[in-house]
Structures are given as C-alpha cells and as structure tokens.
Amino acid sequence: MSVEQDDARLAQARARLESGFTGEEDLEGASTPQKDFVAACVIAAFSIFAIVLALQWANPGHLRFTHPGLLPLAVGFSLLAMAVGLGVKAVREGGARNLSSIFARTPDADEQGYGVRAWLLMALVVALVILVDVVSFRFRFPIGGIELKLSSFECVAIPMVTVIMKIFWRASWLRCLLTAAAAALLLTAAFRYGFKIPMPGVD
C-alpha cells in the first residue's frame, strides 16, 4: 500500500470517530432509504404471516394467559409496528422512489465485481452443504494397527474448497488442490481422532 492509501485510510478512520456513536456493529454505511423501504415491506409481510399462524394455534389450557400464541402474537404485532415505522421513515427520506438503485451497478469496477463474487460464493457454499448431505460413503483401511477412515465429507470438501480457492485465491489448480486437501484432511483428522467427533454422513 502506498503512503497516500495509508493516509486516506487514517483519515477515513478519524472521520468515523468524529461522526459519533455508530453502534457496536457499525453498519451506518449499509443503510439507504431504498433498502430500508424494501426491508420494511419484507418484515411486515413476515410479521403478518407469523400473526396469522399464531392465531390458529389451539389453547389446551383454556386460560388466555397461558395461550401458546400469547408472546408470538405480541412480538408479531410489535414487529409489524416497527416495520411500519421503518417504512414510514424510509418513505419520508425518499425510499419509495428509485427502488432499482438497490440493484443498480455502481461505476466502481471493484464494487461491481464484489457483487458477482459474493453470489458465486453463496452458490458454492450452498452446493457444498447439499453435496455433503447427499453424497454418503466411507472407506476404512488399517495401517499399522490404526484404522484410518476416509468419508464422503473429505471427498466432497476437497474439490469444492479447491474450486473456491481457485476462484478467490487465483493460484494454480495444483497449488489450490494440495492446499485444500491438506486443510480438509488435517481438519477431519482433528475432529475425528482429536475431538472424537464423527464426520457427517457415514463415518
């Protein structure tokens, strides 16, 4: 990093400190009126759905104070009120206009690439989790009195992690494969033999 970049980062951090209390998770930059408006609509729909379900539950005790839906209803209604509050505030700030700006491409090339990379990563993570669940087999081979195991987890994890590393690390295929294999085998050995935790699927 250049001295200019370093100085810019320091200036940014100083400005952040000057802006006052931004909360433990510091998400000020992530909010726009458009995003708040969309979030308010989704949360309102979610809370109405939760309220409707809660109203249908039976009350075996016949005491209104022990009704299983008592707190879910209270939470549902208050969540709806909060969603309305968020929506009204967003509309006042112009959130109902130019909604497409949420998905609009930014002129910043790096930010554009970030979106694509994030979606790709999500797809790969979902694929990894589903594959580990669906593919299920194991091999056992005794070496020097110790029974070593190789389960479907390693066989799925190694190629998937190799692909993720290739896309995001951008090293050679061989380097990614060797790193992924070493990491996956070390991890599974630590879980299986160190912590005595079996692998998902057949172990």
Add this chain to the structure above:
Amino acid sequence: MIFDQLALAFTPYLLIVCLAGVTLGILWGAMPALSTTMAMALLIGLSTGMSQNVAIMFILGVFTGSVFGGTITAVLINIPGTPDAVPTMIEGYPLARRGEGGLVLGTAIGASFMGNWIGILLLIAFIPLILKLALQFRSWEMFLLSLWGIAICGTMAAGKRPLKGWISGWIGLMVAFVGLDSIHGVPRYTFGYSLLEDGISYVPVLIGLFGLTEILRVLPQRNPVGIPEQVGRIVPPVKTLWKHSRAALRSGLIGTVIGAIPGAGANVASFLSYDIGRRRASPEERKKWGTGSYEAIVCSEAASNANIGGSMLPTLTLGIPGSAAAAAFLAALELKNVVVGPMMQIEHPGLIYFIYWALIIANFLMYGMAIALVKPCVKLFSLPQALLMPVILLICVLGAYAVSLSYLDVYIMLAAGLIGYGLRRFGFPLAPMVLGIILGPLADENLRRALVVFEGKSIWTISTDHPIGTLLLVVVLYTFYDGIFRRR
C-alpha cells in the same frame, strides 16, 4: 473452594490448553477480517469434544488473546484486526511510521494487561452482589430483564438506528418460538415437520451468523496486503504506563461497565473511552491525539480488554450475554450442561471461581505470548484471506454438525449465514438476533407464568408487590422511549 479451583486450573494440562488458546487467539485476532466473535462462534463446535474445564480454559484463552491480537495489525499495517482496534490504529500507525512500532506495541500490551485486570477484579467484586439481587427475581422480573436485554442490545448494536436493532432482536424472538411450546406442548411454527419440534438450537445460528456471514462478506473483497512497519524491540515501557495509569484505570472502568451492557462490546468501549480520554487529556497531550498519542493507545486498549470481564458479569449472573462473544461462551457452557444464572453457585459450586482463575491465567499468558508473538505475527499478514476463509468454511460445517450430530443443524447454520449476510447488507445488526434467540424461551415461559400469578390482582398491587419488576418496567420503557425520541 477458591484455592481448590486454583489448584485445578493450575494443572499442567490445563495451563497448556490455555496457552494454546491464547496463542491461537492472538494469531486469529492479528489476521485482518478475523474477529473475536467469529473465533468464539467456531470454537463452540470444537468444544463439544472437550471436557468442561478444558473447554472453559481454551475458550477464555482465545477470547483474551484475540481481543489483543487486533492491535498488532492496526499498529503495523494500518488495518485493524478487530473493529475495536481502530482508535489504536489512528494513534499507533503514525508512531510506527516514525520507527516507534515496538514501543507502541509494548504500551498496548501493558495497557491490555491492566485493562484485563480491572475487568476481572470488578467482575469478582460485583458477581456476589448481582447474584444476590438476581435471586430475588421472579417470573415477571425475568421476563422484563429478557426484554430489556434484547432492547438495549438492539440500541447498542445499531447505533443511530435502534429500530433496526430491535427488529433484528424481534426476528430472533420469532426464531426462538419454533418448536413445542413449553407449557402445553403445542407445536409452533413447525409446519408439520417433526424435526423442528425440538426447536432451533441457537448454536448453529450463532455459527452461521458470525462464521458463515463473515466468510460471505470478506472473501469476495480484494484487499491489498500491507507491508509491515519496522517493529523494533518490544518492551512494555513501565514509565509510560505509570504516567498514563489514571487514564488506564478510567478506561478500564468504562470498558467493564460497557461490557456489562448487553450488545455493547469492545468496539463501543474502545471508542467511548478514547473520546472521554481526549476530553480529559491535558492540553499538551491533547495536541498529540490523532497523530500519535500513547495516552490514547492506553485508553483504547485498556477499555477493550476490560470489556472481557465486564461482558462476563451479566452472562454468568443472569444468563444474558454481555456481548456476541460472551453469547458463544454461554453456548459452549450450555453444551456442557452448565446453566448459568442466579442458581449457578448452587447447581455448579466452585465453577465461578474456576472461571475467575481461567481469566487471570489467560491474562498472564496473554502478556507473555503477546511479547513473544508480535514478530512471528508479521509473517501471517501475507497469508491471503482466500486461503483462510475456505478452511474456516469447513470448520463452520463441521462445528455446526458436531453440536448434536444432526445435519439439520448444518442447514440451520447455512440459512442463518445467508440471512445474516442479507441483513448486514441491509444495515441490520446481528447480535440482537442472537440475544433474541437465547432469551426468547425465557421471556415466553416467564411472561405466561407471571400473568397467571397476576390474574385478579390490580395494577397497583402488582407494582407494589414487585418493586424490582416495576423499576425494570420503567427501564424497559425508557430504553424504547430513548431509542425512538432522542435527538441524534
């Protein structure tokens, strides 16, 4: 009993475990984009294979080490390893550029050590008092306390937009209602799936929200790796620390108090004590703030480390986590069948003393290891995130599965990670959601019990019979009022 627990904590095996935890914590915290909360969330899965004492020593070692670890990158490459290290970066990096990197890190290590001590001593002093008070709590008070925990966490986590924090907490409450109702056994939000009748465990949710969400957020970024400034010899300068001992004491107190407030963690503590420190500094010292002040570094580091002890206070006495990292510690204890809260001293006698000793030992080890590890840490900065994150992804999957050996938990972790990523992109904090899931069952059961007890009584009788409850109700209402109407 105190010394029995000391003898137990001082066994060579547990000391090695704690040392390993502290080392891992410092290295973890030193790597940019790897937060303390993420480390703690991933450790829950690993701790299932450990005994109770080993898990406590290891997790508290990692907690103590990782809070300090963030300082190293902040000072040497101008990137805060953890968010609370931003003030240290502002002050420490310009000094490191002038060739004082070793002195800055030495000061930070000393201040962190002092801050930890203040947090631990205040924890030891206040736990008996709060436990005594907590034993007076009945259903109504427990319900209000749970509600206040979620509300204040929302306010603290979301900063200028508390409504978003509360919404996150309320969504967490909704998730907590999934499963069989505790009084009548009526299935709630299960959609006919028997697997959901046991409810949604908050452990895989925590791993998803703080592990997978972070991977999805960080891995697609392309951050250039910095070149470390010259480190020099690392010696904590006793003279400098003595000169700023008042600032360290004040910041330690601030850090502990902030830590005890649910949702407010090391980030808020470090920023607040930095701000207060600047106002209270001498005119001569104030001129240095922003361009390289040792007093500012002491303020920031003492507060963020004192926060550890502070966050343990509500966690151990009331079962309300003081921070997201403390929530992970709570989850690890729960997996060992340790239920924290007012009855902890009766149900698990001596455990609280063991936790004190674990914190004290971890602090001493942090001091030594921090000095020893700074130079090796410099080499870690060149490790690309794209190499670490896929490995952490596998730990998320295995950790979520290890909790109850059920693959449903892995799907819950995946869903929590994706939802968490979406919520963060829309500016919603995640810690209140975790608190909502943890405190939801407590709030639900206690509200219904309290209402049955209150049936037929007037509001006046209820408020005079339950003075603590009335006070808590005022506090809850004020928290909401303050969040909605205060000028920002």
